[in-house]
Amino acid sequence: MESGGLFYILVFLVSALICVPICKRLGLGSVLGYLLAGMIIGPYGLKVIAGVEDIMHISEFGVVLLMFLIGLELEPKKLWDMRVSIFGLGGLQVLSVSVVIGLIVKLFFAQSTAVSILVGMAFALSSTAIGLQILSEKKLLATTSGSSAFSILLFQDIAVIPMIAILPLLTVNAAASASTGNPWASVLEVVMVLATVIVLGRLLLRHFLRWIGALHLREIFTAFALFLVIGMSFLMQRLGISMALGAFMAGVLLADSEYRHALETDIEPFKGLLMGLFFISVGMSVNLIQILENPAQFVLLVLLVFIVKTAVHAGLAFLFKTPRAQIPFFAIILSQIGEFAFVLLGAAQGLKVLDTNTVGTLTAVVALSMLFTPLTILLYDKVYLRYVAGASTMEEDKIEDEHSPVIIAGFGRFGQIIGRLLYANRVKATVLDHEPSQIEMLRRFGFKVHYGDATRMDLLEAAGAQHAKILVVAIDDMDDCLKLIDSAREAFPHLKIFARARNVDHVYRLMDRDVFNFERELYESSLRMGSSVLRALGWPAYQSVIAANIFRDHNNQMLEELHRRRDNPDEMVSRSKQARDDLEKMFQQENHYLERTEAWSNEQ
């Protein structure tokens, strides 16, 4: 097939479009769908596509973007809070699984010590891509088991670096080990680059993002987001650190920035597709021929890996006091072997620690174990949860929900006053605004403001619309305001909407939508000014306020009435005229009464 890139893309998309929906419908999860698509089009299936490795390289970016998004979710403070579980739990997991598997390889498969250590290390790793995909699809990242699993995956990503570093030590070939220069120099280099990145990121990144945001060019903002992730990964790769880790760091750097939601929504679609590509390439790398020659052997190997890892993980979960109901899920979600195993095995083959045949077998085991995960999750859902554990107990034990009850869209003159009132009363509000200069100023005053176009539903969702109670719409543009209300009503019907109306026409259009919690932007302040004018003309202060109040009531009532007659302009005009007379009469009565009241006290 020499048709080139376009043809490849077409094949990928078609296979995914066929397999993924089918698997999803069957309740098998999207991951399995991609894996199957890969197996079908791969060199051992229909042979439509060759050159798995190249595709694998591109698709690794899916994992990279995933890690970036995860990083965005984690503020440095949260990460620091997780340090015990990352290093404690993660370290123990890598160590114990490596040792157990290493011993098994050494004792039962009679391999050399070097091979045993290598296989132990490679098989200790779990698939970040699969694990996180399943956790986020099932919305379990916030549970104890979910965050433990995440800690382990994060630690594994870090642990890959020393693993690759000690590979040369395992080789018997002295010449190969000599090629790795002074280890201290490279460590120093890594530390220095990381420090520079963090400092520069803190100092410059936000300003630059603001500058880019001020251009109001969405695609340029997206381009910059992508540049950031890819640039960071590139840098990390040059340093010999995992790309995913680099992207993760970039994410963490931006986690507490107001651009978080905008970045998230921009990167998300790329992530999804590239992750799909990644799973497809894993599927393609499954050597079906080798497996079919001796299927029993492979099934047994995969089962062995699963049993060992599940057992060790269950023990660790027990040790770290994970709620009992969550242990089984925690144990199985990490029991496949991860994508980094491919990297380690490849490197080991290059260093001649392993021969080609063994690498082929091990690679097949890794790929099969990944293929196996969605199936175990399915078994867990359909069999364990239903027949063993009874009702689902996974819902409990959520990490504290910190979403705000109020979302304020538009933080200009109007929204700000609302926000400040709420803030002063310790009511949490999430603010969305698309004016970067505004945002920066507000942040200095301690507001939590997010950059973005509030009329986009994905952004509203990212701001926590499903947890919020009230949406305050205070954006300037009338059409945007109505558009936002319409789509928010549809996407989040539970949200109570409060809207700022620019003028009477806007009010009518809000009433058309059954929005009655509105405020005309200049109305209340104009009334106040009106009563001040009366007061300046010599009226008693209180009487001038009463006059404004009466006017207000009457006007509000008229508004509703005229809205009902809006389709009949003649009637509307005559009713308005009549209303003006009514009001005048009302004031006459009221003023008459006020005069009489004074007389009343004299009479007594």
Place this chain on the structure above:
Amino acid sequence: MKKALVLFAHPFSKQSRVNRAIMDQLRELKHVHVHDLYEEYPYFHIQVQKEQELLLEHDLVVWQHPFYWFSMPPLMKLWCDEVLRRGFAYGPGGNKLQGKDFFLSITTGGWGDPSSPGSVEDFFPPYRQTIEQCGMKWHKPVVMTGTGKATEEQILLHAEAVRRRMIDYCATGVCKDM
């Protein structure tokens, strides 16, 4: 069936155990309309006409409020000043409230127990004057003293007694003492 209107005035009603208990008891009743003034007019702008219409629709008027500085909370007083107008409640043509029944239901926070020298009744004359000026019939007030120390049970008993008095009135048209 007679109809009763309860004018409830408490600026922080969520904090008042007793008033809340009474209101909860009364809100379920079919012939009793509970009108929460502080919920209705948080900006102290009373709609006079609406209030007067409400009064006209009912046979019994009850004021339910905590005792503030030996008198009523400010919005209740404003309600009196605004709604009980000349030509409506008194003066020429001011006979609209003639013959309606009235009783006062107040709560006091520990102060004014019957055993103490100055008793709560000492402060009722202005209330009584107002009501009789409007031509309404004054009935024995309902008082719950020492609300700060009251047990949940005492509060419920009191609320239940108020409720009974209202039900009896609506059924018989006679305002019995409790």
